[in-house]
Amino acid sequence: LCLFNLDSTDLVVNKSTEINVQSILALGELKGGIDPAGADEHWKTAQASLNRIRQALYQVGYSPYTFFVGAAIATRMAAEIWEQLENGTLNNAANLNRENQVASISRWLCDL
Secondary structure: OEEEOOOHHHOOOOOOOOOOHHHEEEEEEEEOOOOHHHHHHHHHHHHHHHHHHHHHHHHOOOOOEEEEEEOOOOHHHHHHHHHHHHHOOOOEEEEOOOHHHHHHHHHHHHHO
């Protein structure tokens, strides 16, 4: 998921669009799989993607907000997510099955 700060003339974004990194407000991963057995794998792939994003943008001197939204959150991954929230690696996270968490991250994204 990508949240950009673009004016109305820049609303079409595709593979060939050149984006000024300063227009990137937040980048996140949404994992909708509901099978608890696969939750850790979803988290691992999301985490790898977010790490690549952070590393690539860090190299150009930019650090947008990052977030994770998942439909299946296993206990071990919840601890890892919480740790990343506490140390600032992740800026926000939500469980799609928790209405209050979805509302909270939605407000956060709108406030950016």
